Amino acid sequence: MKRKITLKHIARELDVSISTVSKALKNSEEIGRDTKDKIQAFAKLYNYRPNNIAISLKNKRTKNIGVIIPDIVHHFFTTVFRGIEHYANARGYNVIVCVSDESFDKEVINMEMLANGSIDGFIMALSAETQLKNDYNHLKEVTEQGIPLVLFDRVTDEIQCDKVIINDEEAAYRAVENLIELGRKKIALVTTENYLNVSAKRAEGYRRALKDNNISFDENLVLQLPYQMEEESMSEAFFKNQKFDALLCVNEIFAVKCMGLARKYNKRVPQDMACIGFTDGILSKYSTPSLTSVDQHGELMGETAAQMLIDKIESDHGENDEEQFETKIISATLIERGSTLSNS
């Protein structure tokens, strides 16, 4: 009996990872001959075809857009989503969201499910695990079949598609320059592990700003926290052992937690420790002191992504036209508040 199967089914049946199945079907060198044979034979037996509805998609418009975000309890991503919705609704499209939960497998499963004829195109930010694995076959599958895809914020050079990002390196550079202009000498960086491309870019901007201002880079002043894990003890140790008069944090939660630690260790903000975060969500506005923050213009990013996607969906380019892809860069803005301005 033949039934419609997905990568997930194959992985489960053969007790291998989804990533292995995906690579094996692409004939990747990374997968051993035996495993590859087994997977390919199984896929053939059950008549597996990647996103086999894609063909019908070209004829049938659903007027739905699929959005995949890494995390739903995250102000930035939900703000981008709001921008996507507003723009898409105005052009008569509905939006469906799936959440990858920072998991590679869930990202793949969600894409497979949505590519199943439910949507006309994808807007997504890569999960942390996808960036860590550096495995983008599931995205290639989608783009190769002509399903329009726009990546935002967490993007990769490995995939040819439209992209919307902010100028992360430049934004971090300008935040650090701002701290230097305020007279700060020992500026620390609180960041995540570097496989997240946005954190890596922000760290670059941090280092370039120090260099351009003749401040030597001190690796002891970089606190790398595991992404999404509570790691109070690492932050505590950092506050106990390191001396700094300013902090740049790659998100507002890190920043607000650090301001809490500053209170605990009797550092006044901003007098003893100035603090700048990324995100500019409700935490930045309502913390005490309020947080100077890099506004990533999530809503604008979402609107821009939706416009690029819908324009592509509705463009009537012939099958053989060379596809043109674009990367739009949104300029971040530093919103100055009480955590750097002592008179506010």
Added chain:
Amino acid sequence: MKRKITLKHIARELDVSISTVSKALKNSEEIGRDTKDKIQAFAKLYNYRPNNIAISLKNKRTKNIGVIIPDIVHHFFTTVFRGIEHYANARGYNVIVCVSDESFDKEVINMEMLANGSIDGFIMALSAETQLKNDYNHLKEVTEQGIPLVLFDRVTDEIQCDKVIINDEEAAYRAVENLIELGRKKIALVTTENYLNVSAKRAEGYRRALKDNNISFDENLVLQLPYQMEEESMSEAFFKNQKFDALLCVNEIFAVKCMGLARKYNKRVPQDMACIGFTDGILSKYSTPSLTSVDQHGELMGETAAQMLIDKIESDHGENDEEQFETKIISATLIERGSTLSNS
């Protein structure tokens, strides 16, 4: 030419509201004969059938769950979603989210789209506008066709289905008792307009607690803010004109904004004004002082809703069995922090 049409199409073509179309097709007395005739004729001409995939649903399992929430930039709803996801994934289901944006029309459109064979059942919280209009035909359509539905938090007695709520009335009662035990005499309530059933229930608990403690209810001490609108001037006037030594706020954003106003008007928190909010999200934890808050156990609510839905989807009850519906009530917990405890 006949094409597949939806309520939205009919509404647009005939230039009436989606609600009117929905009611007309249900032969509602509220709609005039002429309009009803026109709409019914049009629907017939284009072969409109409500959620016409529902029949196929009974035979084909998608292993997808559709979730409709009123707002994505809202800690409580995203936490519930997380609970739904964790539970559903563990039982092999994927979750698709749509956001109604507090709009009746978007709620209807989203339901129609998802009922289109993409999902096995719905979990949803009603939009503010749906509660205001008090129009639930789109939900009745779904339940009448046997698509399982679980409502959470924002529910209605008009629909027979499984429900998960918290004990809002009781939670507000206990919060007010807590304030009275702390010696507060003039306790104000900051709430939304009353068509939101959860706000209405919390207001009832507030009044009952005052009554049981022989404190007379003073309507001047109730500030009703429009939902989702910036209304600084109303709050400012309230702080200028009213005297109170404690506040109960129906969500944490109202609470944190009020603590900001307290600072502005030189009221110390908690000494001059104790403050309790609902939600217990990141704002409560990281505000200064940290906010005493009613934990609604969103994740547990989500898990419970997902369990009820999947159990219903997988139950093999015969066509003619009497359906049993259940309402599960989750007990809220008061988390005491600095906004009521002066020594913390």
